[in-house]
Amino acid sequence: xxxxxxxxxxxxxxxxxxxxxxxxxxxxxxxxxxxxxxxxxxxxxxxxxxxxxxxxxxxxxxxxxxxxxxxxxxxxxxxxxxxxxxxxxxxxxxxxxxxxxxxxxxxxxxxxxxxxxxxxxxxxxxxxxxxxxxxxxxxxxxxxxxxxxxxxxxxxxxxxxxxxxxxxxxxxxxxxxx
Numbered sequence: 522x523x524x525x526x527x528x529x530x531x532x533x534x535x536x537x538x539x540x541x542x543x544x545x546x547x548x549x550x551x552x553x554x555x556x557x558x559x560x561x562x563x564x565x566x567x568x569x570x571x572x573x574x575x576x577x578x579x580x581x582x583x584x585x586x587x588x589x590x591x592x593x594x595x596x597x598x599x600x601x602x603x604x605x606x607x608x609x610x611x612x613x614x615x616x617x618x619x620x621x622x623x624x625x626x627x628x629x630x631x632x633x634x635x636x637x638x639x640x641x642x643x644x645x646x647x648x649x650x651x652x653x654x655x656x657x658x659x660x661x662x663x664x665x666x667x668x669x670x671x672x673x674x675x676x677x678x679x680x681x682x683x684x685x686x687x688x689x690x691x692x693x694x695x696x697x698x699x
Contacts, residue, residue: 571604600685626685643667
């Protein structure tokens with residue numbers, strides 16, 4: 522994985538191997554319900570998380586080690602990893618928001634070739650993180666960034682969201698290690 526630091530956020534490139542990315546996207550296409558939420562991702566009817574029973578757990582256990590090492594100043598040893606597989610439907614959007622305080626770290630990795638519908642970072646000016654396959658962004662609680670998503674134009678927007686959450690996170694069923 523390549524990581525490029527910007528002022529208040531990081532660009533990530535080549536997060537997964539080509540084969541891993543293709544398998545993740547195929548899994549999302551087959552098993553993840555479309556998210557038609559309007560304003561907040563939490564409004565999605567059903568959300569899909571990588572847990573200890575997932576066939577992809579080993580991929581994320583390896584990534585967990587790499588992220589904890591690089592972002593050790595932002596991810597506490599006691600933070601738990603939470604991985605959500607996303608299939609955002611055409612027309613859904615997310616209002617500008619800061620992540621909840623329980624999240625110390627957020628990384629979103631785009632899957633698929635389409636170049637539409639990148640996440641908007643509200644910095645001095647709005648900046649759309651370009652949609653590039655197997656790339657994305659990282660934001661952390663210690664450098665809060667307001668972020669959002671305009672209405673999705675494509676039929677489905679596939680991505681993976683990785684959060685690290687502290688002990689105040691209530692829904693342990695969403696965590697890789699429970």
